[in-house]
Amino acid sequence: MRAAFLLLALALGASASGEPFASGSAEGYRGPDAADSARVAPGPAPHLVRDRTALPAGAEIGGFLSPRGLPPRPGRFIVTDTGLVFLSSDGRLAQTYPLAGPVRLREGRRWRAQVVSLAYADSGLGRPVYVFRVDGAVFGTETPGPLLEMAGRPTWLDSVTSREWRPDRPLVNPWDTATIWLVTRSIERSAYADTLYALFGRPARPVGLVGSRGRHAGRLGEYIASRDSLALDPARMTSEEQLRHAMAHELAHRWQARAPGQLRTLWQGIAPIPDSRRYGHNRVPEHQAEAIAFAVHFLQVTAAAAAPDASALLDQYELLVPGTRLMTRYFALQPVYARHPLRRMLTTGVLD
Numbered sequence: 001m002r003a004a005f006l007l008l009a010l011a012l013g014a015s016a017s018g019e020p021f022a023s024g025s026a027e028g029y030r031g032p033d034a035a036d037s038a039r040v041a042p043g044p045a046p047h048l049v050r051d052r053t054a055l056p057a058g059a060e061i062g063g064f065l066s067p068r069g070l071p072p073r074p075g076r077f078i079v080t081d082t083g084l085v086f087l088s089s090d091g092r093l094a095q096t097y098p099l100a101g102p103v104r105l106r107e108g109r110r111w112r113a114q115v116v117s118l119a120y121a122d123s124g125l126g127r128p129v130y131v132f133r134v135d136g137a138v139f140g141t142e143t144p145g146p147l148l149e150m151a152g153r154p155t156w157l158d159s160v161t162s163r164e165w166r167p168d169r170p171l172v173n174p175w176d177t178a179t180i181w182l183v184t185r186s187i188e189r190s191a192y193a194d195t196l197y198a199l200f201g202r203p204a205r206p207v208g209l210v211g212s213r214g215r216h217a218g219r220l221g222e223y224i225a226s227r228d229s230l231a232l233d234p235a236r237m238t239s240e241e242q243l244r245h246a247m248a249h250e251l252a253h254r255w256q257a258r259a260p261g262q263l264r265t266l267w268q269g270i271a272p273i274p275d276s277r278r279y280g281h282n283r284v285p286e287h288q289a290e291a292i293a294f295a296v297h298f299l300q301v302t303a304a305a306a307a308p309d310a311s312a313l314l315d316q317y318e319l320l321v322p323g324t325r326l327m328t329r330y331f332a333l334q335p336v337y338a339r340h341p342l343r344r345m346l347t348t349g350v351l352d
């Protein structure tokens with residue numbers, strides 16, 4: 001059922017001219033966490049029961065959610081008494097996070113994992129944007145309201161029931177080799193892939209699966225320049241969006257391998273990724289590949305119609321992965337995006 005849905009979504013997804021794709025639940029360019037120790041922060045003992053009337057139930061916080069390293073999606077968080085619910089503006093993503101994470105024992109003491117924490121505030125857009133960690137996602141907002149309060153561990157949080165993290169569901173069953181190949185062949189032959197081949201060229205060999213060495217290194221995709229060969233690992237991904245992201249990211253490595261001088265010339269004065277936990281932080285080739293995959297994603301999601309807030313959306317991509325704007329402008333000049341509704345805005349800076 002899941003595989004059938006996936007294939008349908010891939011088939012209905014992007015056209016060669018770059019229509020937006022349907023995407024399911026969004027996870028990220030990162031394998032499932034081996035352990036959640038990184039998510040655990042010291043917290044008060046769970047048996048304390050305090051007044052929970054201060055819980056800001058019903059409050060809404062608008063912003064952009066980037067789940068597991070993937071590009072940001074506009075939407076809003078709604079605080080309910082059982083969790084923090086994110087609804088994307090396009091109605092395609094609804095995701096609930098617990099208000100209080102699970103109880104853990106460490107050195108004989110009980111801790112409650114903190115769900116919301118403030119990662120940093122960024123003023124790169126000329127106004128403060130608060131970037132929060134919410135479980136495995138980051139959420140950027142200019143109007144943090146109750147999130148800022150939650151990050152400060154208010155006493156009312158102590159009265160909220162702890163909940164275990166939900167395990168990430170794989171996109172395909174890791175034991176179902178036939179479906180793994182089917183999914184790999186489907187994306188390789190999709191209109192989305194045609195758009196990528198138009199930008200980066202087509203590898204000499206068919207797409208393969210990541211081998212055991214790459215898996216042990218935690219890679220969800222690989223590009224082997226010496227063989228001009230691309231490999232993916234859909235069984236360790238958790239969404240179609242992650243699969244598409246991996247393909248764009250790996251083909252970006254093809255571009256790096258084939259035209260290093262061109263990329264060096266383009267990549268001038270690009271600031272580093274501010275978030276130390278984001279993939280590509282302090283590693284320029286990976287940072288570039290992420291910016292390239294983010295740029296492709298932006299052009300795909302805005303291809304159907306000229307969204308009035310596209311410029312603000314691109315700001316959010318750039319905030320998380322600097323260099324995305326530059327790559328978006330470069331791709332907008334390419335023939336495959338000749339009819340893109342934002343082409344004029346991106347290439348001349350003039351809004352139609």
Ligand SMILES: [Zn+2]
Nearest residue numbers: 249253286289
């Ligand atoms: Zn990479």
